[in-house]
Amino acid sequence: xxxxxxxxxxxxxxxxxxxxxxxxxxxxxxxxxxxxxxxxxxxxxxxxxxxxxxxxxxxxxxxxxxxxxxxxxxxxxxxxxxxxxxxxxxxxxxxxxxxxxxxxxxxxxxxxxxxxxxxxxxxxxxxxxxxxxxxxxxxxxxxxxxxxxxxxxxxxxxxxxxxxxxxxxxxxxxxxxxxxxxxxxxxxxxxxxxxxxxxxxxxxxxxxxxxxxxxxxxxxxxxxxxxxxxxxxxxxxxxxxxxxxxxxxxxxxxxxxxxxxxxxxxxxxxxxxxxxx
Amino acid sequence: xxxxxxxxxxxxxxxxxxxxxxxxxxxxxxxxxxxxxxxxxxxxxxxxxxxxxxxxxxxxxxxxxxxxxxxxxxxxxxxxxxxxxxxxxxxxxxxxxxxxxxxxxxxxxxxxxxxxxxxxxxxxxxxxxxxxxxxxxxxxxxxxxxxxxxxxxxxxxxxxxxxxxxxxxxxxxxxxxxxxxxxxxxxxxxxxxxxxxxxxxxxxxxxxxxxxxxxxxxxxxxxxxxxxxxxxxxxxxxxxxxxxxxxxxxxxxxxxxxxxxxxxxxxxxxxxxxxxxxxxxxxxxxxxxxxxxxxxxxxxxxxxxxxxxxxxxxxxxxxxxxxx
Numbered sequence: 001x002x003x004x005x006x007x008x009x010x011x012x013x014x015x016x017x018x019x020x021x022x023x024x025x026x027x028x029x030x031x032x033x034x035x036x037x038x039x040x041x042x043x044x045x046x047x048x049x050x051x052x053x054x055x056x057x058x059x060x061x062x063x064x065x066x067x068x069x070x071x072x073x074x075x076x077x078x079x080x081x082x083x084x085x086x087x088x089x090x091x092x093x094x095x096x097x098x099x100x101x102x103x104x105x106x107x108x109x110x111x112x113x114x115x116x117x118x119x120x121x122x123x124x125x126x127x128x129x130x131x132x133x134x135x136x137x138x139x140x141x142x143x144x145x146x147x148x149x150x151x152x153x154x155x156x157x158x159x160x161x162x163x164x165x166x167x168x169x170x171x172x173x174x175x176x177x178x179x180x181x182x183x184x185x186x187x188x189x190x191x192x193x194x195x196x197x198x199x200x201x202x203x204x205x206x207x208x209x210x211x212x213x214x215x216x217x218x219x220x221x222x223x224x225x226x227x228x229x230x231x232x233x234x235x236x237x238x239x240x241x242x243x244x245x246x247x248x249x250x251x252x253x254x255x256x257x258x259x260x261x262x263x264x265x266x267x268x269x270x271x272x273x274x275x276x277x
Numbered sequence: 278x279x280x281x282x283x284x285x286x287x288x289x290x291x292x293x294x295x296x297x298x299x300x301x302x303x304x305x306x307x308x309x310x311x312x313x314x315x316x317x318x319x320x321x322x323x324x325x326x327x328x329x330x331x332x333x334x335x336x337x338x339x340x341x342x343x344x345x346x347x348x349x350x351x352x353x354x355x356x357x358x359x360x361x362x363x364x365x366x367x368x369x370x371x372x373x374x375x376x377x378x379x380x381x382x383x384x385x386x387x388x389x390x391x392x393x394x395x396x397x398x399x400x401x402x403x404x405x406x407x408x409x410x411x412x413x414x415x416x417x418x419x420x421x422x423x424x425x426x427x428x429x430x431x432x433x434x435x436x437x438x439x440x441x442x443x444x445x446x447x448x449x450x451x452x453x454x455x456x457x458x459x460x461x462x463x464x465x466x467x468x469x470x471x472x473x474x475x476x477x478x479x480x481x482x483x484x485x486x487x488x489x490x491x492x493x494x495x496x497x498x499x500x501x502x503x504x505x506x507x508x509x510x511x512x513x514x515x516x517x518x519x520x521x522x523x524x525x526x527x528x529x530x531x532x533x534x535x536x537x538x539x540x541x542x543x544x545x546x547x548x549x550x551x552x553x554x555x556x557x558x559x560x561x562x563x564x565x566x567x568x569x570x571x572x573x574x575x576x577x578x579x580x581x582x583x584x585x586x587x588x589x590x591x592x593x594x595x596x597x598x599x600x601x
Contacts, residue, residue, distance in 0.1 A: 011404055014399075014404050015404060017399060018399060018402075018410050021399065022413045022414070025471065026416065027432075027439070028420075028428050028429065028432060028471065029416050029420065031428065031431075031439060032420070032424065032428050035431075045437070048437065048439050048442050090324045090325070090328075093321050094324060094325040096321060097317075097318050097319075097321035097322040098322065101317055101318035101321060102314070102318055103314075103315040103318030103319050104315060112329070113325070113329070117527075118523070118527055118581060118582065118585050119333065119337065120527065120531050120574065120577050120578055120581055122531065122554050122558075122574045122577060123336075123337060123574040123575065123577070123578045124332065124333060124336035124337060125561070125574070126343060126561050126570055127337075127339040127340045127571075128332065128336050129562075130339075130350070131331075131336070147328065149324065149328075150324050150325060150327055150328025150329075150331070150332060151324050151328045151329075156325060181317040181321075182317070206418070206419065209421075210419075210420075210421040210422060212423055212534045212537075212538070213533060213534060213558075217562065227421070228421050228422075231423040231427075232423055234427075235541065240427070242427075242431070245424070245427060246428075249421060249424030249427075249428070252420075252424065253416075253419055253420050253421070253424070256419040257416060257419055260412055260415055260419065261408060261409075261412045264408055264411050264412060265408070267478070268482050269482075271478065271479060271482035
């Protein structure tokens with residue numbers, strides 16, 4: 001077998017392995033979409049059927065009236081966008097300070113930041129709940145977005161690694177030109193860190209979009225619920241509205257898939273572990 | 278814009294160097310005060326300094342205090358010393374939740390590292406359509422956990438589920454999965470493994486950091502796939518594996534949404550899906566025993582810290598940093 005032939009074979013076998021694994025990863029998703037289009041009688045058929053017959057689009061419209069879908073969608077969007085903006089503003093700023101600026105206590109604080117990543121959220125959950133309770137914010141979405149504006153350790157860590165990889169000469173040159181620290185950050189360093197900022201933004205977007213425990217704790221009025229909480233309402237003691245629930249799940253999942261598909265390359269480029277010093 | 282162009286030019290020229298190769302420092306004409314020097318660094322870091330105090334440090338220390346009290350939202354509570362901890366030691370459901378959680382961690386964490394690295398290596402190959410494959414593998418992490426739980430409940434339904442339907446067709450009588458005490462935890466591990474996309478992305482980033490030169494050199498020396506994998510890829514990926522191992526342990530101990538949604542907070546059957554954090558949540562927010570729940574949180578924290586410290590200590594033996 002010559003070299004090109006060998007390469008062809010290995011390429012085909014790569015595709016075969018990838019496709020087989022893909023099928024495994026796609027089954028639950030495909031099942032979700034197919035169920036969202038099935039009439040009630042077909043949902044419980046055994047052996048299971050893949051193709052909805054007839055296609056029941058009414059699951060989607062019914063789902064939207066079973067729960068206040070658009071209210072929940074709006075709530076979810078607001079929380080997701082505000083917290084993503086918070087993270088994208090605060091984390092690069094702090095990470096840049098850790099990577100490129102000099103100040104007393106910087107290194108110790110960075111070590112503490114890494115240490116903080118290891119604190120289980122449940123340890124701080126109760127005191128934080130009580131804090132927000134005292135501030136009168138339980139029952140509002142504020143506790144779900146305010147912390148984002150003060151930095152998230154994992155994101156600060158990722159961004160700091162990225163900034164570490166950018167050359168210092170850029171900064172020094174701009175300084176000679178008389179640019180102030182904030183201008184250097186805003187006009188030179190931040191644009192260069194775009195992939196990392198995007199990665200962090202996408203992480204936060206997904207985390208907020210699907211968050212369950214946070215809204216479960218803090219949102220008490222059912223008109224403030226997010227879609228994640230709304231999904232649970234399809235499950236009741238009387239029985240569950242499977243088709244409707246899957247319709248909402250599909251609507252929740254598809255936009256994020258499209259987002260990931262187009263951003264995946266930049267996203268992966270933005271995560272870097274080199275430059276760990 | 279002008280600023281940017283200048284910066285690039287200067288970068289090409291390079292700043293002056295002394296004969297010893299040391300970078301010359303450009304000394305500002307006026308010597309700034311200490312505050313002036315550090316002002317920006319502190320200013321830039323200030324959101325996090327406040328965040329660290331308000332959202333981490335203060336809650337962390339107040340939760341120690343709460344763990345020594347009978348605090349609940351309903352009443353101020355009194356100081357009872359180690360009573361909460363003592364009570365926990367005699368709480369059978371606490372031990373059950375510890376057992377369930379440790380069981381999950383022991384199986385899930387190693388499996389997730391094995392499959393995560395393997396998948397990342399697959400997804401790092403240079404073949405056409407990689408964006409599609411990567412998206413597919415990332416799919417499960419994009420599905421909301423509550424939906425994921427319901428989906429799996431159904432796929433694994435002993436009566437009409439897809440999995441037993443398949444097993445049936447090849448002549449195997451499938452177990453009751455989530456309805457069975459023995460199979461409920463393995464079912465959960467299976468579901469969680471399906472969602473390792475986030476870890477895979479981090480491995481992929483790590484693989485991207487390995488310089489191509491190493492493989493080229495190995496190719497010249499006639500190294501085969503196994504040699505390249507075990508002598509280049511895996512050793513150089515160890516820092517990322519280390520990172521994911523630590524994060525994986527932390528995450529696995531905090532398993533909550535999936536079992537909570539699966540069992541509607543009940544941990545059925547026979548509490549075989551009552552995980553540590555679920556029990557903690559019940560104590561704190563259902564029974565309003567916040568002191569008791571805080572004590573649980575601290576025990577969890579100590580366990581995780583201990584394990585993380587252990588991993589850090591062993592890391593010197595197996596983690597290789599590039600350029601060292």
